[in-house]
Amino acid sequence: MSMRTPQVEADPTLPSEITIYEVGARDGLQNEKSVVPAQVKAEFIRRMASAGLATIETTSFVNPQWVPQLADAAEVLELLGDEGRGPRRPVLVPNERGLDRALEAGVGAVAIFGSATETFARKNLNRSVDESIDMFRPVVERSREAGLWVRGYVSMCFGDPWEGPVPVQQVVDVAERLMDLGCDQLSLGDTIGVATSGHVAHLLDALQERGIGLDQTAVHFHDTYGQALSNTLVALRHGITVVDSSAGGLGGCPYAESATGNLATEDLVWAMEGAGIRTGVDLESLLSTSSWMAQQLGRPSPSAVVRALTNPL
Template structure:
């Protein structure tokens, strides 16, 4: 390590630039036991932008009954109005009502959340897989008619706690259906963190064989078994250039109890910088943001890189960033 940054050894077989799709404010905070004040959420987004992140998923327009941690979406969006136009602030919209709420707040980028398995569709959406896709069709169609950019999340792409291993062909069918609806991007979710590099390669090869362009694919790995970075590297070698990550490793999935935290953005940036891949992110500044948020959550960041760069201990927060820092 030199001045807190990794030494660079570029790999010519990897993309020169990677877009990080930051999910901490939405997918991260929705799975926290504590409800974070809306002013802290807004400050979190502002600090992430200042650290160089160009896409920050802000919140979800879901019914408060299902995700009470994000019940303040209407209060949050006006607090983000002073951010530069170049920053993308996608929001999750579970249905037509959620889309209406997002449009009312001027959101330009939206996401729907589909499942690759019947069991998770029923647990998360109370619908069959086909019924859930039918529900999303008018949402995506209306969003596109309004000039929105639409992402389609596909959960349980590698394994399901009820069904076990998920065949790549099953995931490919759902991905093609979402693309045909009009989704601009697909995020392949390893919701319970069971993917391994070989499985990632098989799924990406299946998508390629089905005519799904690699530039429309993002990957979203959880680190349950410590495989998130190796899976990400495998995806990069297949040409994927958009990677989801959560600042400080926040988040999981409230409907899948075995799901642990997302891939930490700092751990991802450390690896990418070492490979000479451009992200636009200031790693030191980002680690400070996550240390700041860990203080407010009253627990340590799961990210090894955050702990290394901030001197965080195991009692929560960091040595360098106290509650007095505003």
């Protein structure tokens, strides 16, 4: 029996195609308690690429003491060879030391990871928001000089576990400062998954009013409260066309304990296929990739679509 697929009913309020920015190999695996071998990570990336995911964040050059899971960043990229390089294979770099290691590995794209709130900046970066922007400035300048594509993440855009609600203008201020450094793309992170549809619309409107184009903006929703897909649809109706997601719904944030998994790439692809939106992803191939990764991790995938299609009625 062939795999079930959604009935296609085109939705004219949505874009005709989107770009999926796949974060499973980095954001998805960074909190795993047991270290996943570099060979498995490289194979995961290869399988995701063969399923049609064109943009894959591969790893992070953070201090191994902070995130032991990603201590093998250089080894993973060496295993991938040319498959791990170029503008569609970004790596996260926290500072200039991380950038040095990334440049040594021959990467073609980097991402920096800022915070909309002071408390999370302190906990995640050990710096104030101002100090973190100062830290990122030479990273972005040197990356641009080296011809790299640069993404800027802003975390805690919709709520912070220590500070509570985060004012929209505060998020816009930090986003503007990151983009002013010279980032090519901005990713708005709902780190603890508390965003709801009206809040998403308000933030996107406020960014546009500040002159930050939605063609430069991506959304990164977590599914802690089951809102990731509905929030993504609101963003797409607003003109966003780049969506961060994680194969199999892997991931969270090691510095925010209430953060559960990212939006599952399979759940996103199922919704997009049903609305007649092109993603370039072969859902069946991706499904087998996420099922394989779940076996490597020794537990079932949190993705609703993976569960539904691997246990069909």
